[in-house]
Amino acid sequence: MPSTITAVRHGQSESNVAFARAEADGVAVVLTGLDEDVPLTLFGRGQATALGRRLAEGEAPEVVWCSPYLRAVQTWELAAAHLDASPEVRLDARLGDRRMGRLAGMNLAAIRESFPEEADRLLRSEHTYRAPDGESFSDVADRVREVVAAMRAECAGRRVLVVAHDTVVLMFKHVIEGIPLDSVVVFAPVLNASLSVWRGSRPEIFNDDAHLRDITV
Incomplete structure (x- = not known):
């Protein structure tokens, strides 16, 4: 078993900003392009840099497991620039x-405009909802469960850092701590560039963003 598992969400992305702006304006938005290719904003890059400084204050990770999505890879690369270890x-x-x-x-x-029945289903139960050709929280949890099992088998005694996404970090909490899905959702949202740490199955911190209070970009 890893000595610690530290999970972080990527910094603010361009899609995060677009959705927040649309929500504030009460308008519909449909983003084009692949989700995997969405980059960080300038502010998100500042968040990733602050995250790197926070990680440098403690023991450096020995293994990094990172989502292949651009915003996660960028977050890791910017954070890694502040670590002495490789x-x-x-x-x-x-x-x-x-x-x-x-x-x-x-x-x-x-969704309401194009798929009103799907919007109703989503609002009734977000944690059990599966979009057409998409995933539910449970589906993401199955992926995370596989990763945690691999970490436990391959990274015994090592410090592991995970760089991923909000739902993924939430599912780490579900899998590691054994919290039911309908209960773990109360811990959402997982904040951009926040930090969560588990030692064994015991949480030390979750969704901590104290390092992000004085970001300058």
């Missing part, structure tokens, strides 16, 4: 963001 880095597709299938790139207002 840990082993693995890109693992199982750490990718929750796939939304035919609803990909849509905010809730856009």
Whole structure:
């Protein structure tokens, strides 16, 4: 078993900003392009840099498991610039963001316009909802469960850092601590560039963003 598992969400991405702006304006938005290719914003890059400084204050990770999505890779690369160590880095597709299938790139207002029945289903039970050709929380949890099992088998006694996405970090809490899915959702949202640490199955901190208070970009 790893000595610690530290999970971080990527910094603010361009899609995060677009969805937040659309939500504030009460308008529908459908983003184009692949979700995997969405980059960090300038502010998100500042968050990743602050994260690197926070990680440098403690013991450096010995192994990094990173989502292959651009925003996660950028977060790791910017954070890594502040670490003296050069840990082993693995890109693992199982750490990718929750796939939304035919609803990909849509905010809730856009889903209501194009797929009103799906919007109703989503609002009734977000943690059990599976979009057409997409994933539920349980599906993401299955991926995370595989990753945690691999970490326990391959990284015994080592410090592991995970760089991934909000739902993925939430599912780490579900898998490691054994919290039911319908209960773990109360810990959302997982904040951009926040830090969560487990020692064995015991959480030390979760969703901590104290290092992000004085970001300058």
